[in-house]
Amino acid sequence: MKTLGAAHRPLRELVADELRQRILDGRLPQGGRVIEDRLAEELGVSRNPVREAIRLVESEGLVEVTPRRGVVVSVISAEEAHDLIEVRAALEVAAVRRAANQGVAPAVLEELAAILAEGAAAAAAGQFERLSMLNTRFHDELARGSGNGALVEALRSLQNRLQLLFTAGVHRRSGKAWEEHGRILDAIRAGDADWAEAETRAHISGAASRYENNRAAAADGAAPSDAAATPDGAGAQA
Amino acid sequence: MKTLGAAHRPLRELVADELRQRILDGRLPQGGRVIEDRLAEELGVSRNPVREAIRLVESEGLVEVTPRRGVVVSVISAEEAHDLIEVRAALEVAAVRRAANQGVAPAVLEELAAILAEGAAAAAAGQFERLSMLNTRFHDELARGSGNGALVEALRSLQNRLQLLFTAGVHRRSGKAWEEHGRILDAIRAGDADWAEAETRAHISGAASRYENNRAAAADGAAPSDAAATPDGAGAQA
DNA sequence: GCATCGTATGGTGTATACAAGACCCAGCGC
DNA sequence: GCGCTGGGTCTTGTATACACCATACGATGC
Incomplete structure (x- = not known):
């Protein structure tokens, strides 16, 4: 294996991977809401890494964030x-x-x-x-x-x-x-x-x-x- | 003005704006480190919005993040x-x-x-x-x-x-x-x-x-x- | 019956606290 | 002298707590 340190990725990245996958394989439907708290509990992590993961996935265009309104999976027209x-x-x-x-x-x-x-x-x-x-x-x-x-x-x-x-x-x-x-x-x-x-x-x-x-x-x-x-x-x- | 609500942007965005500006006008030199805690204190916010702002700016390529090592302003070769x-x-x-x-x-x-x-x-x-x-x-x-x-x-x-x-x-x-x-x-x-x-x-x-x-x-x-x-x-x- | 206002609830925004990793340097042994 | 080891410090990673905003729904007035 490579170095152990390099293999240990922060939670935000693991969460982002999981989120991406759920979106791309349809488990999270387009237009569906993503609730920080729920996702955090489901993955057994706190909300902080989830929030950071959401910023990552947002920058890739897979979700859309409206301030104080929440996150929805992008719908591509x-x-x-x-x-x-x-x-x-x-x-x-x-x-x-x-x-x-x-x-x-x-x-x-x-x-x-x-x-x-x-x-x-x-x-x-x-x-x-x-x-x-x-x-x-x-x-x-x-x-x-x-x-x-x-x-x-x-x-x-x-x-x-x-x-x-x-x-x-x-x-x-x-x-x-x-x-x-x-x-x-x-x-x-x-x-x-x-x-x-x-x-x-x-x-x-x-x-x-x-x-x-x-x-x-x-x-x-x-x-x-x-x-x-x-x-x-x-x-x-x- | 437009609606008041639309004008009220979350701290992470204000912090991201400030960070971008500091990078682009050279106050944060290329290759220089960005310390979450210091930036947070300087701007009078907690580390959380700063961390989220960093993810935003990272996705734009202005900073580079190495897990557990910190954040540096990108150097473009x-x-x-x-x-x-x-x-x-x-x-x-x-x-x-x-x-x-x-x-x-x-x-x-x-x-x-x-x-x-x-x-x-x-x-x-x-x-x-x-x-x-x-x-x-x-x-x-x-x-x-x-x-x-x-x-x-x-x-x-x-x-x-x-x-x-x-x-x-x-x-x-x-x-x-x-x-x-x-x-x-x-x-x-x-x-x-x-x-x-x-x-x-x-x-x-x-x-x-x-x-x-x-x-x-x-x-x-x-x-x-x-x-x-x-x-x-x-x-x-x- | 209908409009309007409280109020409860679910959710995001932000702060704080603590744990753990990375780095630096002094001190020690060889 | 030189490398190694230990602690101390700085910084990031993660968790928890609370405040505020958005929304739905029921109560209250007309």
Whole structure:
């Protein structure tokens, strides 16, 4: 193991992890309130680390805090989703262009290839939970390949919020997404920035439209007016 | 005034504002420690709101927290600065492209023109403090013109961190920056996305190289090895 | 019956207290 | 002299306590 000290993380971080997870896997529904006291008691800690964890998660956009009114899990509107995806596209394009132009460390390339293989296998086997995780890792590694730390960080923050869109949703048509991943990687390997940009734009817009379709389909089936409703059967992967 | 309730912000936010300001105006030097207890006593509050304020400011990248070791004001290396500027360029280009393509609300255009006029006047008069503030406002308004909330937010966060670079620095050659601002606005008014992109890239890379020069010059004059040294006589505006 | 005002309750905001970790330095042994 | 060890101090981590705000609901007046 690494040093013991480094492994001992403060409670606020453990609480933040737990809170994030509960939000992303839908245990805390969008629009639902987060009560400091209740969460604290549930986790067996005092309110202080919970409050600090809330500030962390707030800065990631997963919850919204109104002073003296409390905390609710963020609800991402269609418009906000569109905005987030647009920002993500801009950043991811910048990342792959940079990666293609200046080359990527072999270790990162190998890692990407490994994730790609795992992802294709998981897609074929229909392991959607795993696929979602692999998808996040692929894009994270892609950002890392740019060698730009600020880019990695910014994209990770966006990814977190976008994940909210897929909460409780199954992930369909994942095979297509993984083909696109493969082509992006090919373009980077070839050092062709324009090609990489084109593939990335295609991937993101494809994922966005897949998401839109699913969202519309879910809105038909479920009650569309209830903002806190958990969309079932919807979801796509970018 | 608006409602009284909305105006009453919690202490953590007031403390966060104060902390930000102290960092950005150099009262807290880069690399310097931030002691919770001391800050709390100085501001006449308890440690709790201070701790929460620190989480806020941490999420903005202005301070770095090491568990059980404490808080230090972030030091931005040349490489990190480069990375941040690159991300900013990507986002700002996306913003002006979108603004040019889909048009900007007249109110925002007027606001931009007003800031531009004020900025030009301030540049001529040599009011550098004011100029820095106007510069931030111009870019903020520019982002708002894109109509993409996520973009506004992301750029604001970057701007905060970049401001660290200019801490305690005078702002030279500001006139040039404001000419560039004017051309960006012209391009958006004309609805020419390619032109707007070109002007924005020129502006940011121009500002970056002005900054680099100043940094190099400052490193010659001052002790280059001391990370916490406050560079004097350096600074540029983007 | 309806509007309005108390009042109870649930919740957040802030302060204080204590525990535990990290760091510094003196003193000791080798 | 040099490294190690011990305590002391400074600082952060966590818990508890209380005050204040927001809201819901019932009582009271008309």
